[in-house]
Amino acid sequence: MEAYVVGGGMAGAGAAFALARAGLRTTVLEAQPKLGLKPCGRGIPQVGDLPFSVPKEAILNEIRAVATWLDGEPLFRYSGGLNGYIVDKGGLLEHIFAEAGAEVVYNAKYNVRTGTARVNGEQVEVKKGVFAAGFAFYEGERIPVVQYIMKGPLKDVSYDTIEVHFNTEIMGYYYVFPHGEDVEVGVGGFAAPRELWAILDKFIEKDSRLRGRILAKESSAVSVGGVKLGYVNGLPKAGEAAGYVMPLTGEGNRPSTISGYLAGKAVAEGKDPLEAQRRSHVTRGVELQRRLLEWTKSMEVRERREVIRSLPPEVHAEVALATFRIPKMMMRLAHKPLFMLKVAAKLVR
Numbered sequence: 001m002e003a004y005v006v007g008g009g010m011a012g013a014g015a016a017f018a019l020a021r022a023g024l025r026t027t028v029l030e031a032q033p034k035l036g037l038k039p040c041g042r043g044i045p046q047v048g049d050l051p052f053s054v055p056k057e058a059i060l061n062e063i064r065a066v067a068t069w070l071d072g073e074p075l076f077r078y079s080g081g082l083n084g085y086i087v088d089k090g091g092l093l094e095h096i097f098a099e100a101g102a103e104v105v106y107n108a109k110y111n112v113r114t115g116t117a118r119v120n121g122e123q124v125e126v127k128k129g130v131f132a133a134g135f136a137f138y139e140g141e142r143i144p145v146v147q148y149i150m151k152g153p154l155k156d157v158s159y160d161t162i163e164v165h166f167n168t169e170i171m172g173y174y175y176v177f178p179h180g181e182d183v184e185v186g187v188g189g190f191a192a193p194r195e196l197w198a199i200l201d202k203f204i205e206k207d208s209r210l211r212g213r214i215l216a217k218e219s220s221a222v223s224v225g226g227v228k229l230g231y232v233n234g235l236p237k238a239g240e241a242a243g244y245v246m247p248l249t250g251e252g253n254r255p256s257t258i259s260g261y262l263a264g265k266a267v268a269e270g271k272d273p274l275e276a277q278r279r280s281h282v283t284r285g286v287e288l289q290r291r292l293l294e295w296t297k298s299m300e301v302r303e304r305r306e307v308i309r310s311l312p313p314e315v316h317a318e319v320a321l322a323t324f325r326i327p328k329m330m331m332r333l334a335h336k337p338l339f340m341l342k343v344a345a346k347l348v349r
Contacts, residue, residue: 001128008028008097018264031107043086075308105120143224152183167199174186255282258280
């Protein structure tokens with residue numbers, strides 16, 4: 001039997017891995033001329049819930065710590081639970097598709113109106129598979145992200161550490177991520193792209209470590225509105241098209257991959273792909289982060305600062321990865337009973 005995956009990103013990789021491993025002849029329809037072209041999103045945390053391992057040859061940097069700032073002031077450095085990788089995303093995707101045995105067709109535009117695509121010069125009707133074509137097909141809230149790739153190595157930048165600089169004014173953060181010997185410096189938040197570029201330039205101007213030659217200027221959008229499952233021409237949505245991005249952090253590689261894998265596995269087994277995704281732990285994580293984001297939106301700037309400052313590093317890590325359990329979090333916050341009750345009220349529904 002034949003199956004198609006619309007989109008060759010991380011969700012598409014998860015879907016193709018499940019479909020091909022189930023014995024279906026799987027074709028991936030990638031609209032771009034190569035894989036991994038979307039900027040940002042090159043980090044993968046080590047949580048242990050991916051359906052495949054990350055090959056060594058795709059790893060650019062191993063991350064062993066996170067350093068954080070709050071509105072310009074140092075907050076904490078944590079090395080206990082945010083380990084992960086910065087990857088060559090194109091190389092990783094190529095490896096996954098090859099390992100699964102799926103064929104990737106480039107410049108293959110899927111026609112949403114007709115449910116067809118051109119594959120090897122022929123028009124085919126895409127009847128069975130998974131729709132993983134990314135944020136452009138997401139129906140919820142999105143925010144912009146802008147970034148520079150700075151030529152490295154840069155002095156005094158730790159290449160085994162990611163930096164997160166919270167900006168409570170825009171309900172977002174600046175980030176400094178290693179990228180091989182180079183460095184990604186960007187910002188995402190609730191502001192217009194032009195405003196984000198302006199504040200990013202000011203951020204870099206204030207930090208002498210980050211002044212260097214710019215290799216690339218990139219921008220994108222991130223789906224932060226929570227999970228919105230559905231179908232496109234009978235194909236179940238997966239990945240960022242269905243909202244599988246952590247709303248507070250913008251982490252999308254891991255949840256998208258798992259979403260795609262679950263959808264593909266359910267399609268291969270003749271089960272309900274939406275229900276398979278709905279019952280997933282990543283769905284729960286996305287929805288919990290979305291509730292916290294809505295709560296953050298309702299706060300004044302001063303209160304946002306207090307909340308971020310009040311959370312111990314291990315809670316920051318668990319919230320960032322959406323691996324937290326409410327009872328455990330309440331125990332960690334037991335020394336602040338009023339704040340604990342506020343958090344519980346937002347999470348328990």
